[in-house]
Amino acid sequence: xxxxxxxxxxxxxxxxxxxxxxxGALGAFAVxxxxxxxxxxxxxxxxxxxxxxxxxxxxxxxxxxxxxAAFAGWxxxxxxxxxxxxxxxxxxxxxxxVLSVFFGIGLLLLTDVQKQPDAxxxxxxxxxxxxxxxxxxxxxxxxxxxGLPVLVALALLWKEFKLLAFDPGFGxxxxxxxxxxxxxxxxxxxxxxxxxxxxxxxxxxxAMVVAPAAAARQWTDRLGTxxxxxxxxxxxxxxxxxxxxxxxxxxxxxxxxxxxxTVLVLVSxxxxxxxxxxxxxxxxxxxxxxxxxxAVLEALLDLDARHGDGHAHSEAVLEVAGxxxxxxGRTLAELERRGWAERRGDDAWLLTPAGRAEAxxxxxxxx
Amino acid sequence: MSTRDGHAIxxxxxxxxxxxxxxxxxxxxxxxHGVLMGVVGPNGAGKTTLVKAILGLVRPAAGRVSVLGRPxxxxxxxxAYVPQRGSVDWDFPTSVLDVVQMGRYGAxxxxxRPGRAERERSxxxxxxxxxxxxxxxxxxxLSGGQQQRVFLARALVQDADVYLMDEPFQxxxxxxxxxxxxxxxxxxxxxxxxxxVHHDLQTVPEYFDWVTLLNVRRIASGPVDDAFTEENLRLAxxxxxxxxGRNGRPPEEGLVSE
Amino acid sequence: xxxxxxxxxxIAAVTAAACALPGAFLxxxxxxxxxxxxxxxxxxxxxxxxxxxxxxxxxxxVVGAALVGLLTVVAVExxxxxxxxxxxxxxxxxxxxxFSLGVVLVARYTDSVHLDTDAVLxxxxxxxxxxxxxxxxxxxxxxxxxxMSVILAVNLVALLxxxxxxxxxxxxxxxxxxxGLAPGLVHYGLMTLVSVTAVGAFTxxxxxxxxxxxxxxxxxxxxLTDRLGVLLGASVGIGVASAIGGYWLAHALDASIAGSMAAxxxxxxxxxxxxxxxxxxVAAARRRARQRWEFPQTMLAIHLLNHEGLPEAAVENRxxxxxxxxxxxxxxxxxxxxxxxRRGLVRSDGAALELTDRGRAxxxxxxxxxx
Numbered sequence: 001x002x003x004x005x006x007x008x009x010x011x012x013x014x015x016x017x018x019x020x021x022x023x024g025a026l027g028a029f030a031v032x033x034x035x036x037x038x039x040x041x042x043x044x045x046x047x048x049x050x051x052x053x054x055x056x057x058x059x060x061x062x063x064x065x066x067x068x069a070a071f072a073g074w075x076x077x078x079x080x081x082x083x084x085x086x087x088x089x090x091x092x093x094x095x096x097x098v099l100s101v102f103f104g105i106g107l108l109l110l111t112d113v114q115k116q117p118d119a120x121x122x123x124x125x126x127x128x129x130x131x132x133x134x135x136x137x138x139x140x141x142x143x144x145x146x147g148l149p150v151l152v153a154l155a156l157l158w159k160e161f162k163l164l165a166f167d168p169g170f171g172x173x174x175x176x177x178x179x180x181x182x183x184x185x186x187x188x189x190x191x192x193x194x195x196x197x198x199x200x201x202x203x204x205x206x207a208m209v210v211a212p213a214a215a216a217r218q219w220t221d222r223l224g225t226x227x228x229x230x231x232x233x234x235x236x237x238x239x240x241x242x243x244x245x246x247x248x249x250x251x252x253x254x255x256x257x258x259x260x261x262t263v264l265v266l267v268s269x270x271x272x273x274x275x276x277x278x279x280x281x282x283x284x285x286x287x288x289x290x291x292x293x294x295a296v297l298e299a300l301l302d303l304d305a306r307h308g309d310g311h312a313h314s315e316a317v318l319e320v321a322g323x324x325x326x327x328x329g330r331t332l333a334e335l336e337r338r339g340w341a342e343r344r345g346d347d348a349w350l351l352t353p354a355g356r357a358e359a360x361x362x363x364x365x366x367x
Numbered sequence: 368m369s370t371r372d373g374h375a376i377x378x379x380x381x382x383x384x385x386x387x388x389x390x391x392x393x394x395x396x397x398x399x400h401g402v403l404m405g406v407v408g409p410n411g412a413g414k415t416t417l418v419k420a421i422l423g424l425v426r427p428a429a430g431r432v433s434v435l436g437r438p439x440x441x442x443x444x445x446x447a448y449v450p451q452r453g454s455v456d457w458d459f460p461t462s463v464l465d466v467v468q469m470g471r472y473g474a475x476x477x478x479x480r481p482g483r484a485e486r487e488r489s490x491x492x493x494x495x496x497x498x499x500x501x502x503x504x505x506x507x508x509l510s511g512g513q514q515q516r517v518f519l520a521r522a523l524v525q526d527a528d529v530y531l532m533d534e535p536f537q538x539x540x541x542x543x544x545x546x547x548x549x550x551x552x553x554x555x556x557x558x559x560x561x562x563x564v565h566h567d568l569q570t571v572p573e574y575f576d577w578v579t580l581l582n583v584r585r586i587a588s589g590p591v592d593d594a595f596t597e598e599n600l601r602l603a604x605x606x607x608x609x610x611x612g613r614n615g616r617p618p619e620e621g622l623v624s625e
Numbered sequence: 626x627x628x629x630x631x632x633x634x635x636i637a638a639v640t641a642a643a644c645a646l647p648g649a650f651l652x653x654x655x656x657x658x659x660x661x662x663x664x665x666x667x668x669x670x671x672x673x674x675x676x677x678x679x680x681x682x683x684x685x686x687v688v689g690a691a692l693v694g695l696l697t698v699v700a701v702e703x704x705x706x707x708x709x710x711x712x713x714x715x716x717x718x719x720x721x722x723x724f725s726l727g728v729v730l731v732a733r734y735t736d737s738v739h740l741d742t743d744a745v746l747x748x749x750x751x752x753x754x755x756x757x758x759x760x761x762x763x764x765x766x767x768x769x770x771x772x773m774s775v776i777l778a779v780n781l782v783a784l785l786x787x788x789x790x791x792x793x794x795x796x797x798x799x800x801x802x803x804x805g806l807a808p809g810l811v812h813y814g815l816m817t818l819v820s821v822t823a824v825g826a827f828t829x830x831x832x833x834x835x836x837x838x839x840x841x842x843x844x845x846x847x848x849l850t851d852r853l854g855v856l857l858g859a860s861v862g863i864g865v866a867s868a869i870g871g872y873w874l875a876h877a878l879d880a881s882i883a884g885s886m887a888a889x890x891x892x893x894x895x896x897x898x899x900x901x902x903x904x905x906x907v908a909a910a911r912r913r914a915r916q917r918w919e920f921p922q923t924m925l926a927i928h929l930l931n932h933e934g935l936p937e938a939a940v941e942n943r944x945x946x947x948x949x950x951x952x953x954x955x956x957x958x959x960x961x962x963x964x965x966x967r968r969g970l971v972r973s974d975g976a977a978l979e980l981t982d983r984g985r986a987x988x989x990x991x992x993x994x995x996x
Contacts, residue, residue, distance in 0.1 A: 031710075032459060036717040037658055044833065086906060087898055089652075093844045096657040097894060100837035104887020107834075108874075111881040129728065156478050163469055167455045170521075173422045173448035174473030175440065203833070207721035214710045214718055221460050221505035250732045255725035262722040269709055277707060380941075380950040382924050392992060393927045429924055429951040584931065584992060 009243060012132050015140040016242030016257065017235040019196035020208065022147035024234025025154060026192035027209035028216060028227045029185060032165045037092075038077060038186075040206035041099040043193045045076030047106025047202045050127050051113055060123050062142040066194050069127075073190040076102050103202070130201030130254035132242035139198060147195045150188045154227075161185055162223055199242060201254035208234060211261040218272035237261035292331045297359040300341065300351045312348035374436070375400045375529050375560035376421060381430030383413070383420050390416045392584045393430070398562060398577070403555045405565040405574065408581035409604050414564040415451070417581060418531050421562075422448055434529055444474060447527035449518045451534050457507050457514060464502045466517050467493055470524035485524075492520040497546060512543030519550060530554060532563040536570075548574055571595055632754040634872050636769050637886065640829045641838050641864035643777035646784055647818045648839030649860045652847060653795050657840045658713075659698060659816070662720035664823050664835035666697040668727035671827065676734060687772075687824050694820025695813070697723060724832070748831035750882045769829060776825045780818055784857070787811065792853055830883040837887035838864060841894050848897040848904050863893055921961045924951065926970050926988035929980045943976045 030039055046069035053059065053068025076098050083094035110124060126134060154161065163171040164181045172178045189209070196205050216230035241257030270278045296318060303313050318328045332349055335341035340355030351359065378396035382389060391413040398404055406414050419425045421432050423439045435442045447470070467489040468481045475481060481489075493502050496516040501509065506517065515535060522530055535551075536544055551561050551574070565571065571578055571591065578595050580586040580603040587599040651657050670693025674686045697719060704715040753769040765771065784791070794801040794808040801808050823835045830838060846859035870893075871886030878885065899906050928951065932941040940946060947958040962978065965971040970984030980988065 031714050032456075034711060034713050036711075036713040040658075040661070040717060083898065086909075087848060088904065089844050089847065090655050090657075092655050093652045093657040093840055093847075096661060096836050096840035097844055097891070099661065100834060100887050101841060101891030101894070103833050104837055104884045104891065107881045107884030108878065108888050109880075109884075111884060112878050115879060159469075159472055159475070159480060160477070162461070163472055166459050166461060166466070167450065167469070169419075169424060169450050169454055170448060170469065171472070172424050173443075173446070173450075175443045176473070204721050204725060206717060207725075210714050210717035211721070214714050217460065218709060221507075222462065223460050223465075226460050252728055252732050255728040255732075258721050258725040259729065262718070262725070265718055265722075269704075269707065275709055277709075380928055380952075382927075382951075384920070389991075393924065393931050395931070427952070428920070429953060431950065431952050584927075 008133075009246065011137055011140055012135050012242045012246050013239045015135045015143055016132060016199055016238035018140065018143045018147050018238075019199055020212070020234030020236065020238030021231040022143075022150055022192045022195050022234075023205070023208040024212035024216070024231040025151060025227050026189045027211075027213040027234070028223075028230040029154075029161060029165055030189050030209050031213040031217065032223075033185075035186075035189070036210045037095050037206070038080065039189065039193060039209035041076055041080055041095045041102075042073040042190055043197070043202050043205035043209075044099045044106075045102035046070070046073045046194060046197055046205075047103055047127060048072050048109055049075075049106075050197070050202075051106055051109040051124060054124060055109065055113060062139045062198065063145075065124075065127075066142060066146065066197065069197055070190055070194045072102065073193060074187065077186055077190065106202075126201070127197055128201050128203060129252045130197070130199045130204070130257070132199055132253035132257075133246035135199060135242075143195050143198075146191055150191050150195075153184070153188055157181070157184070165223075196238075199238070199253055200257055204254040204258045207258045207261060208238070211258070211265050212237065215261070215265045215268035218268040218275045233261065233264050237264055289331075289334075293334065294362070296328060296331045296335060297340065297351075297355065297362070300349065301356065301359045304351060304356070312344040312350045314347045315349065316347075318349070373400070374398060375402075375434070376562065377431075377433045377436075378417075378421065379431040379433075381417075381420055381432065382428045383416050383425055384428045389428075390583065391420065391427075394581070394585045396579060396585060396588055398560060400560055401555060401558050402560060402577040403551055403575050404560075404562045404577035404579060405571050406562060406579045406581060407565050407568060407571060407603070408586070412582040412603070414581055415533055418448075418533050418562070418564060421531060422446070444525075445528040447522035447525035447530045449522045449530070449532040449535055452511065452514050452518060452537060457509070459506065461506060462502070463498055463504050463506060463509070463517050463520075464489055464493060466506060467520045467524055470521040473525070489520070489524050492523040495523060496520045496550070510540065512539040515539045515543055515547065519547065523550075528559055530559060530561045530563075532561065534564050534566065536563075537566065568600070629754045630872075630876075632767050632770065633750060633882070634869055636753050636767060636773060636829060637750060637868035637872055637882070638865045639770060639773040639777055640826045641842070641868040641886070642861045643773055643780055643822050644826055644835065644838035645842045645860035645864035646777075646780045646857060647815060647822055649843035649846070649857050650791055650795060650815055651819065652840060652843040653853075654815075657836075657844075658716055659701070660819060660823065660839040661833075661836045662697050662701060662716050663694040663816070663820050664827070664832050664839075665720040666723035666727070667691070667694045667820065667824050667827060668832055669693050669723045669730070670696075670727075671824070672727050672730040672734075676730070687821065690824040690827070691817065691820040693723070694823060695816055698813070698816045698820075748827070748829045748834065748883045750829045753829060773825050773829070776822055780822060783814070783818055787814070791815065830886065834883045834887045837890050838867075841887070841890040842867060845890070845894045845897045848894075848901040863890070867893060918961065918964055921953075921957075922965045922968070922970060923988065923991050925961055925965055925978075926980060926984045927991060929971065929978055930985060930988040930992075933980060933985075942978045944973065944978055945976055 030036060049068040049072025050065045053065050057064055059065065079098045080094045083089050083097065084091045113124065160176055160181050163176065164178055164185060168178045193205050193209060196208055200208055212230040212233035215233050216226045219229055220226050237260040238257055241260040242253055245251045245253040245256040270276050273279060299318050315328050315332060332341060335355065336343060340352055340358055341349050342352050344350050374397045376398040378394055381391055381394040383391040394417065406417060408414055416425060420427055421439065432439060434446055468485055471481055471485045490502060493499055496519050498513060498516055501513065506514065509517065519535065535547055554561055572595060575591055578591045579588040580594065580599050582603045586603040587594040648660065651660050667690040670690030671686055674689030678685050700719045701715045704710060704719060705712045710718065754767045756768045758765045758768040758771050790806050790811050793806060794811045798808045826835045826838060842864035843860040845863050846856045849859055850856050867886055867890035871889040872882055874889055875882040875885040897905065902908060929942050932938045941950065944958065944962055947953050948955045962971060966973065969981055970987060972979050972981055
């Protein structure tokens with residue numbers, strides 16, 4: 001398909017890319033600050049804000065609706081904090097309460113609005129599961145107008161936010177207003193979530209906060225790289241998902257984007273160098289192979305010392321000596337390939353001089 | 368007595384309460400310049416709270432704190448803080464050098480990023496704590512002792528006059544413990560004042576020249592020879608006399624009810 | 626009230642009661658958000674099972690969906706177990722993925738049945754009475770009422786049988802392990818109940834509001850009582866009240882029943898949060914107001930005690946020095962001293978303050994209590 005030539009597609013890709021970058025960048029901080037599930041509460045809680053903004057102002061303009069969403073999301077974080085701090089209810093339950101009650105109120109309002117004959121409510125539905133195909137140029141401009149200041153603020157307050165995420169107590173001792181910084185960073189997270197609501201929807205937007213960051217964390221040990229990667233992953237998943245959704249019938253945008261980002265997470269968890277599960281397994285296997293080589297070499301050396309030079313030993317003997325752990329044959333073949341052991345006859349093995357030197361150098365000192 | 372500015376730290380009638388549960392009752396404390404002071408006391412005695420109150424991190428219900436004769440907020444640059452090692456997430460994606468540079472963030476001011484000067488200075492501190500080979504290492508790959516040294520290096524780059532340390536010996540290896548002691552003595556030799564929350568009663572006379580015994584209120588404070596007595600320890604820990612070894616020194620940390 | 630209205634309320638009440646029982650343990654075990662995760666991901670189970678059996682009323686659907694619910698818990702545990710992401714992020718990764726898969730499958734393959742995305746979120750409580758259970762020509766009532774009643778009964782029986790195990794593994798898992806109670810088994814047993822209950826409730830109230838019924842009533846009850854038995858009873862009561870109240874609110878507004886049930890539950894929680902005896906904000910504020918003058922008086926007494934008989938006492942223990950030393954406003958200091966004098970804790974000799982015997986004893990006992 002003619003990607004760049006298609007105006008609608010370009011708008012969709014631009015919008016999804018914007019939301020991916022903003023949510024990805026702020027999500028990195030949210031995940032590091034263990035606010036993954038706060039994102040879930042904020043995005044669900046945005047629903048009543050959207051509907052209320054519509055009811056109160058009659059607006060369908062994206063900026064008005066999104067400001068309503070941001071207000072409700074902000075109120076939700078305050079409610080979570082108030083419940084967790086001022087009562088015996090724990091943080092997890094506070095999140096559950098705020099998330100479900102706000103969302104319930106949102107649904108109540110939404111169904112109330114929907115029965116009005118006024119057709120303008122049609123636009124509100126897309127806030128549930130998101131809609132990519134319907135993105136307009138004005139929507140994308142709104143998203144950018146909200147997202148760009150968020151990124152600029154993140155860049156300007158970079159070192160302060162890093163300190164906030166890593167060691168707020170130390171930051172406070174330096175005289176930095178950590179509480180205010182916390183408020184600002186959480187506020188930026190609210191805006192970042194709000195930016196994606198029309199495209200991904202309130203139900204799944206939290207995944208765009210958590211998943212790109214969780215994927216990015218696997219590839220790097222630097223905060224800066226992690227934030228950039230996370231933004232990149234968010235944009236990639238957003239664009240691919242939104243384009244699929246707007247091209248393929250009956251592929252809702254939000255879930256499609258989330259499935260794309262989930263693929264990125266899985267790839268990262270398995271394949272990321274150093275941290276990835278696959279490499280961990282390869283490393284474990286190599287370590288085992290090394291141990292086996294060592295065991296067989298040591299056994300040969302040991303048997304040599306006892307029986308005198310030139311005496312060959314069978315695989316079974318080596319196995320009995322505890323050397324092979326079931327893999328003596330394979331390990332012997334490996335030793336032969338390296339020129340450390342040689343085969344004498346059908347099933348008799350002997351250290352070569354090179355092998356002896358190797359074994360003595362490696363393990364001889366320990367005896 | 369309010370005008371005695373010969374003290375590095377002066378705490379007057381400090382009461383701190385969390386909610387309506389008091390953790391420090393009316394504590395008075397004077398720390399002279401250039402001493403190496405240990406703060407000891409049983410768990411829940413308010414040692415960490417005392418350090419945090421001096422730093423203005425918790426708001427006292429009553430009382431005053433002055434550092435170098437002035438309110439803490441005025442002399443912040445002259446004070447360095449080493450939090451408990453366990454207070455941060457060591458899996459955070461950052462490097463040794465980067466954490467050490469955080470010590471300069473206060474002096475840098477808003478928006479400005481650390482530059483070459485900060486980098487040089489931080490590298491020097493990293494060298495001083497013996498971690499030069501690990502400067503680029505991610506912090507989760509450090510041992511407990513190395514993590515503690517990173518925190519110390521971060522305090523060193525603050526180039527302060529007063530150092531407040533919360534359990535700098537907690538869970539570190541013997542090498543690090545010796546290195547830290549060495550470092551503290553160096554600081555003292557430079558005329559700096561060091562206050563360290565400490566757990567191991569046995570090493571108090573060896574490491575410190577000044578000591579404060581705390582158990583919600585101040586039990587004793589002064590030169591180790593005067594204040595670190597059997598009687599004061601009994602008052603602070605409320606343990607039976609028998610737990611103390613000869614010379615009025617507690618035999619081992621493990622015997623103290625923690 | 627029509628028969629249909631009665632039936633809807635009955636279904637709502639039974640659903641709320643069934644959700645509150647396992648929900649109470651989720652709240653106490655700090656696993657509240659697993660109900661969110663399970664509530665979402667069972668959609669995938671329902672869809673997959675539906676695609677296999679091609680009917681929405683098969684009991685196989687409940688089994689399949691509950692299995693996926695359980696799988697969610699296992700998957701979260703697996704992701705967390707890699708050590709690559711933290712627990713909160715693990716939950717946040719797993720359920721949106723499973724839920725998304727469910728929604729896409731619904732959107733693509735099941736348009737012929739009324740399992741659409743709206744139903745996923747809102748539930749279809751208003752329509753449940755029209756799906757009747759008919760046996761041998763007899764109309765036995767709405768199917769949903771039967772399903773939820775069975776689930777409620779299962780929850781009740783499980784609770785009665787394993788009350789002591791649930792209680793002990795919730796409050797002292799280490800002791801439970803030592804006593805051989807297998808906390809792991811209890812955990813997965815509880816998660817099975819949560820999954821089955823969520824599947825049943827899903828049809829009535831939708832994916833997200835399952836959370837409201839499982840978490841909000843028990844959390845409200847937790848603000849009112851300390852006793853587990855009372856808490857369970859109160860959770861059920863509050864859940865049922867939210868259901869009935871929510872129904873009538875929806876009736877008045879002509880809006881989503883599930884949404885207004887959640888809103889009502891939220892309102893009840895807010896009431897408890899503000900007015901719960903002893904623990905509510907209002908009670909706490911009252912307590913603080915009472916203590917406002919007590920704490921400074923104790924502080925004053927301890928201050929006087931600390932300097933009593935020492936050379937500096939003449940300086941420290943003067944009313945005009947309290948502001949300098951304790952950091953009190955002079956007017957506040959005067960007020961505290963006056964109150965302490967009236968209570969007979971302190972007497973003054975000119976500007977010098979002195980503890981009475983009573984004041985000394987009080988200061989000592991305050992110190993002893995905190996030290």
